[in-house]
């Protein structure tokens with residue numbers, strides 16, 4: 244994997260490549276941003292590029308070092324992961340001892356002091372076979388306070404030949420002192436078009452790629468792992484609600500489903516439903532303008548769309564689209580969900 248294999252985030256990739264080219268890669272970095280946007284992959288590509296024998300600003304994926312890093316058999320690159328720690332803890336093997344909490348129970352969801360001591364022991368050693376030692380700490384926000392403090396000492400005087408990359412989707416939970424010692428790079432959600440493109444490159448048909456890209460809020464990994472049958476079910480459900488709203492029949496179905504649920508239970512579901520509503524609406528607008536049916540977002544829904552399209556006038560369809568956009572944006576602004584759902588409902592049906 245090289246930079247070109249990471250979708251989106253061209254700004255961040257450019258910065259990293261430039262730093263590599265100029266040999267000015269910071270020794271302590273923090274990669275943050277939402278889940279599934281390529282932070283871990285970028286950290287891994289950095290580890291390879293810093294040790295690549297053929298390329299200066301990227302991984303070649305072919306040289307001895309790149310291949311060894313891919314196979315996790317390169318002694319100078321170490322990835323610390325809560326997931327791996329769990330495996331190590333379960334099998335009672337590996338360098339990291341399980342971290343004991345005060346009451347003696349093994350703490351399985353945090354990166355504890357044990358892992359950090361291990362890191363401290365090797366971070367000052369010169370690279371064994373590569374040019375640079377690279378330590379990647381995934382889910383860095385899960386470092387316990389002790390572990391973070393221990394890490395702080397490393398970050399204060401990082402040796403020139405070592406690079407530490409913290410990866411976090413929730414950097415607000417990191418100690419400010421840790422953050423201030425790292426060069427932070429913010430990864431953004433991958434644009435829909437870029438996700439679509441990445442899915443097509445992985446062999447998905449145009450039509451599927453377009454719909455899958457709609458539902459993942461810029462998370463490429465989630466897009467790839469989606470199950471098509473589940474997506475079809477989701478679309479059916481959303482169509483049912485949409486048809487009820489525009490047909491003014493059983494409009495309360497929408498309210499029942501979303502108005503009385505806690506935010507964390509419905510957030511993703513509601514986001515996806517609104518995206519699908521928006522795709523149906525855009526198809527209506529296309530039909531009303533006598534656009535090419537091949538441009539429909541939901542070509543497989545064409546007969547139903549044609550049957551229902553008269554229920555919403557052109558102006559109404561545009562208004563509906565605007566209300567959907569507003570509701571989508573409000574979800575991100577953490578507004579009260581019940582209020583948001585009720586207000587959307589009353590404006591759509593009002």
Ligand SMILES: [Zn+2]
Nearest residue numbers: 295303306309
């Ligand atoms: Zn290489």
